[in-house]
Amino acid sequence: MxxxxxxxxxxxxxxxxxxxxxxxxxxxxxxxxxxxxxxxxxxxxxxxxxxxxxxxxxxxxxxxxxxxxxxxxxxxxxxxxxxxxxxxxxxxxxxxxxxxxxxxxxxxxxxxxxxxxxxxxxxxxxxxxxxxxxxxxxxxxRREKEKLEELNEEIVGSLHNLFFAVYRIDMESNSVRAIRVPEDVEEISEEEFSYDLFWDDFARKTLHPSWYEDMKRELSLQHFRELIVEGYDRYTIEGYRKINGEYHYISCNVYFGGKKNWAILALQDTHEQKKREEESRSALKEAYELAQNANKAKSDFLSKMSHDIRTPLNAVIGMTELARLHMDDKERLLYDLEQIGVSSQLLLSLVNEVLDMSKIESGKFELNNSDFNLHELLEEVICLMRTQAEEKKQIFHVSMDELKHERVIGDRARLSQIFLNIMSNACKYTPEGGEIFISVSELSSGNSRLGRYRFVFRDTGIGMSEEYLQHIFEPFSRANDSRISKISGTGLGMGITKNLVQMMGGEIRVESRIGEGSCFTVILELRLQEEKAEEVPELRIQDVDCRGIHILLAEDNELNREIAASLLEVTGACVETAENGKEALEMFRASQPGYYQIIFMDIQMPVMNGYEAVEAIRRLERADASEVVIVAMTANAFAEDVIKSLQAGMNEHLAKPIQPGRMAEVLAKRVLHKM
The missing domain is CATH 3.30.450.20 (PAS domain)
Structure with a gap:
């Protein structure tokens, strides 16, 4: 037991x-x-x-x-x-x-x-x-059984969603049973019936007459047996069937099962899919053609840009070498430096145009509005262009007598860019001795807070063809004209101009005839200033007295570091330099609190970039870590770059190339007012 x-x-x-x-x-x-x-x-x-x-x-x-x-x-x-x-x-x-x-x-x-x-x-x-x-x-x-039942339900449901008709064909008895019947067929029996009857009585009524015989042959039992012998598990053929009164593309899918003695015939409506495929093919073809055209335009643009960038760059390099050779000839040295400055500005304008178009196309371009005097702005632009015009003995005619409101609010820099782009083209494409007419008038706006202005720029230049006028505002476009082959240009200026005008809510029109000249008309609405803005003279770097002030300058590029340090030393400040963000952080950490009054910080540096360095400085547990003035000094010059600098903990933003006047303003605002 x-x-x-x-x-x-x-x-x-x-x-x-x-x-x-x-x-x-x-x-x-x-x-x-x-x-x-x-x-x-x-x-x-x-x-x-x-x-x-x-x-x-x-x-x-x-x-x-x-x-x-x-x-x-x-x-x-x-x-x-x-x-x-x-x-x-x-x-x-x-x-x-x-x-x-x-x-x-x-x-x-x-x-x-x-x-x-x-x-x-x-x-x-x-x-x-x-x-x-x-x-x-x-x-x-039990769970496996439940899963199989669920899977079976899903398969059946999927069949019903995917196929509008499903039949089981018994190849031994030449019979067929309808598993799912098309909505437009009511007389098919739920019991098994002859496969021959299926074709002669039902399929003939719905299949397209021109496809009927081919589909009957392809879906015959004899063909099924041949396919099975060849090793096929499935087979598909397409045809036309009438659905809801119109013929649709259908896919007839055959699946062989068991001991290859039966088959499943499932009919799928692929009409919309075929239409989408056709539309996709057309769209792809169109996109391919557009891409080819864009690639050609950009290839042409890069070829022209290579020439246009090399021209001022060669001048900078060449005149720099000449300046070295004329160090003892002050007059010749000043001339060489002036030419270097002119070429540098041309090179900068080329780069800016490319960057502007990139920003506009990406939707990240923003306008920066401020108060300014419209009459003074026009005078400045015209003054800049007169020098260029005088070299070609061109005559300027200016009319600005009809301005009632001169003090306006808008993006001064971009408005100046619009005028310069149009006037520069007028000078470039007008022969020596030609004339350029500029007229500005104020129109009725119907709003006491808005001024509506019309700017007309007309020249007696070479003009443009009707064909090219259709493309003048497209990026990278330049007229295929031997008369302008030696004139520098990116083909971006007019595209940028139109986008800027549209962003300001204005409109731009152009009229031109070959040999008779061109006329550009710009109409803009600008907000009017309510009170007279106090005019502040531009501050010069040599007028700023920073004696006794210690400045930390972080810049990885040796030449840029030397230039920035020299400008700052003009003020009498004591300038100490670092080659990367980490070195700047360590120098600040090692200094006594209050030793540095201001830090100029480049952004893109090795070891530790400017953002990381500033965030690390702000986290230091010392009294001046949160108070010291830090200025971003970077080529990242767009509006979002300014915001990113401020978010990182910087107080000001200086865009490269550094403008001495702007540097002087920062020193006066952030350092001297505390002294």
């Missing part, structure tokens, strides 16, 4: 009767028996038979307390409430059953069905008796 339960190393034969035969059956069904005793003031105990020990993954040496702790600890934590509720039900109702996941030390996560009865032994002892069965296989099989 085999005793069922044990306590420690000794079996509890008196607790349960001899049921060894039944125990063998339970063992085969992976069902163990247990007794749990819950006693006040003591750890709970579990007495398990051999099968129960196997199911728990324990040996006979485990004590009842260890057995209980092992069982309870490995219950899935989310199921503790469920198991505890089952115990409560055993106590209240006498018996209960529960199912829960359990973590087996060897097999991992398994599923357990557990049930039992409860009895009160004494006031302090409650005894539970029950079974513990591994039902993992049953649970897994």
């Amino acid at each position: 085999r005793r069922l339960f044990r306590k420690g190393g000794s079996f509890m034969g008196g607790k349960i009767q001899d049921i060894s035969t039944m125990q063998d059956v339970l063992h085969e069904s992976m069902t163990g028996l247990w007794i749990i005793e819950i006693e006040e003031g003591c750890n709970s105990r579990m007495f398990a038979d051999e099968t129960m020990l196997d199911l728990l993954g324990l040996t006979e040496e485990a004590s009842p307390e260890e057995c209980y702790e092992h069982w309870y600890r490995n219950i899935d934590k989310e199921y503790y409430p469920v198991v505890n509720s089952c115990v409560d039900n055993m106590i209240r109702q006498g018996r209960a059953e529960v199912q829960y996941p359990w973590q087996h030390p060897v097999f991992g996560r398994i599923y357990i069905r557990c049930g039992g009865v409860a009895e009160r032994i004494s006031e302090k002892i409650l005894r539970l008796r029950g079974y513990h069965q591994n039902v993992t296989d049953t649970i897994v099989m």
